[in-house]
Amino acid sequence: GKKPSRQQKRKQAKADAEKKRREEAEKEMESFVDPKIAEDQMIADQLRHHKLKVKEIKSDGHCMYRAIADQILQQKTSL
Numbered sequence: 001g002k003k004p005s006r007q008q009k010r011k012q013a014k015a016d017a018e019k020k021r022r023e024e025a026e027k028e029m030e031s032f033v034d035p036k037i038a039e040d041q042m043i044a045d046q047l048r049h050h051k052l053k054v055k056e057i058k059s060d061g062h063c064m065y066r067a068i069a070d071q072i073l074q075q076k077t078s079l
Contacts, residue, residue, distance in 0.1 A: 004012070040054075047053055057067045 044054060055070065057063045057070065060066075
């Protein structure tokens with residue numbers, strides 16, 4: 001058979017290095033834990049202990065006030 005040229009060897013070496021880099025990155029990501037997901041889970045666990053849960057409020061510029069109003073209404077209905 002015909003020997004690969006220098007250009008083909010360089011191209012193959014580059015492709016091999018890229019493949020190795022991707023495999024290493026994928027392996028690293030297997031153990032990656034998104035801090036937001038972990039924090040959300042910790043909060044949910046604490047709330048569950050008190051028989052509470054996170055309620056999503058539509059983000060519209062007034063969401064903080066809507067969240068407070070929702071909490072007040074919840075307190076009034078539980079009395």
